[in-house]
Amino acid sequence: MIGKLLKWILPVAVVLAALAGGRYIISQRPEAPQFNPPVVPVAVEAIRVQPEDYRVIVRSEGTVEPRTQSTLIPQVSGQIVEISPSFREGGFFEQGEVLVKLDARDYQLAIASAEAQVAQAESALEQEIAQAKVVEDDWRMLGKEAPELGLRKPQIAAARAALLSAQAQLERAQVDLQRTRIRAPYEGQVLEKNVDVGQFVSPGTVLARVYATDFVQIRLPLSGRQLEFVELPERFRDDAQATTGPAVRLKAGFGRESWAWEGRIVRAEGAIDTRSRQLFVVAQVDNPYRRGGGDRPPLRIGQFVEAEIEGRVLPGAFVIPRAALRDGDRVLVVDDESRLQRRPVEVAWTDGEDAVVVAGLEPGDVVNVTPLAVAADGTLVSATIDGVAPAPSERPDRGAPAADRVATQEAPR
Numbered sequence: 001m002i003g004k005l006l007k008w009i010l011p012v013a014v015v016l017a018a019l020a021g022g023r024y025i026i027s028q029r030p031e032a033p034q035f036n037p038p039v040v041p042v043a044v045e046a047i048r049v050q051p052e053d054y055r056v057i058v059r060s061e062g063t064v065e066p067r068t069q070s071t072l073i074p075q076v077s078g079q080i081v082e083i084s085p086s087f088r089e090g091g092f093f094e095q096g097e098v099l100v101k102l103d104a105r106d107y108q109l110a111i112a113s114a115e116a117q118v119a120q121a122e123s124a125l126e127q128e129i130a131q132a133k134v135v136e137d138d139w140r141m142l143g144k145e146a147p148e149l150g151l152r153k154p155q156i157a158a159a160r161a162a163l164l165s166a167q168a169q170l171e172r173a174q175v176d177l178q179r180t181r182i183r184a185p186y187e188g189q190v191l192e193k194n195v196d197v198g199q200f201v202s203p204g205t206v207l208a209r210v211y212a213t214d215f216v217q218i219r220l221p222l223s224g225r226q227l228e229f230v231e232l233p234e235r236f237r238d239d240a241q242a243t244t245g246p247a248v249r250l251k252a253g254f255g256r257e258s259w260a261w262e263g264r265i266v267r268a269e270g271a272i273d274t275r276s277r278q279l280f281v282v283a284q285v286d287n288p289y290r291r292g293g294g295d296r297p298p299l300r301i302g303q304f305v306e307a308e309i310e311g312r313v314l315p316g317a318f319v320i321p322r323a324a325l326r327d328g329d330r331v332l333v334v335d336d337e338s339r340l341q342r343r344p345v346e347v348a349w350t351d352g353e354d355a356v357v358v359a360g361l362e363p364g365d366v367v368n369v370t371p372l373a374v375a376a377d378g379t380l381v382s383a384t385i386d387g388v389a390p391a392p393s394e395r396p397d398r399g400a401p402a403a404d405r406v407a408t409q410e411a412p413r
Contacts, residue, residue, distance in 0.1 A: 044370040046383040056229040056311030060220040066211035077202035078102030093184045102180040114170035121163035221278040229311035246310040318357040332368040340379045
């Protein structure tokens with residue numbers, strides 16, 4: 001009986017002892033070390049902002065156009081017998097210079113004929129006056145007043161009319177002779193030449209197209225946003241003189257070279273373009289064909305140029321890189337604890353590189369300029385300000401606080 005009881009009790013006791021031993025061993029195992037990873041600050045580039053007076057530069061583009069462009073057409077017919085050396089594409093000419101000469105012999109003969117007719121008319125008038133004088137003297141000797149027909153007043157009037165007609169024909173012949181010399185209407189340059197020596201031309205034949213070179217004009221479109229910052233030379237009906245417009249700098253490229261010309265906005269057009277909702281202003285460059293500094297080429301008609309117009313000055317503004325903006329109207333400011341803080345700002349102007357802030361920043365604020373995929377408020381950063389890295393003593397703590405750390409404990413053996 002006792003043997004059977006031991007047969008059952010001993011295995012149970014062994015199992016219980018094993019469980020107790022295992023539980024004791026487990027309870028005496030060393031605890032795993034707990035360690036919080038250090039907080040690594042994000043390295044960023046930043047700038048310290050200060051207020052300044054910022055002049056807005058409004059950019060536009062347009063094509064160079066002549067001040068005046070004309071088509072030379074003869075008023076008389078004839079064969080071209082001579083042309084000026086300046087009468088060629090690209091040739092410069094002075095005002096009043098003879099560009100084309102037509103054969104003038106027919107018109108010289110017309111003048112001679114008209115002069116003869118004038119002489120005949122003068123002779124006829126003198127004869128009528130002399131005859132009237134004789135009649136008047138005869139009637140006076142008789143003691144009577146001569147009649148109207150006797151004084152030949154109608155004949156004298158007809159002779160005077162014939163003389164005036166002959167003089168008019170002479171003047172017309174002289175004008176036609178002058179018109180055989182086609183003169184330049186102003187100082188300019190030949191754009192297109194259509195005739196040459198030996199060619200017969202008649203009224204309506206296009207000899208050439210020319211344009212003035214005293215100054216050129218460029219139509220520049222401005223949007224409503226850009227117009228806010230440009231002092232336009234507005235002129236009202238009751239103004240005696242228009243105001244002076246802002247300066248403009250025009251740039252154009254020739255191959256790998258880029259050149260610039262200085263000009264001024266002289267007027268704004270009277271209507272806004274209904275398709276683009278833009279207003280065109282006109283820039284003027286004086287003497288574009290005179291030699292400038294260095295090897296700068298002339299400003300040519302039809303050339304495409306980029307324009308930089310001097311705009312208004314924004315006083316006390318903060319200029320930051322455009323890339324520093326977040327969502328268009330926010331920036332990331334690095335506070336005294338080297339943590340990022342998102343701050344709303346008022347942006348008055350932006351261009352390809354800069355953003356001009358007029359509200360939301362204070363002098364001395366440090367603004368992050370590094371693009372960050374995730375930038376939550378409170379993010380710890382290590383900022384390089386204006387290209388100067390922080391000193392070791394100024395760098396934020398790279399590890400967790402000591403109170404948050406748990407030392408490793410070694411289990412007793």
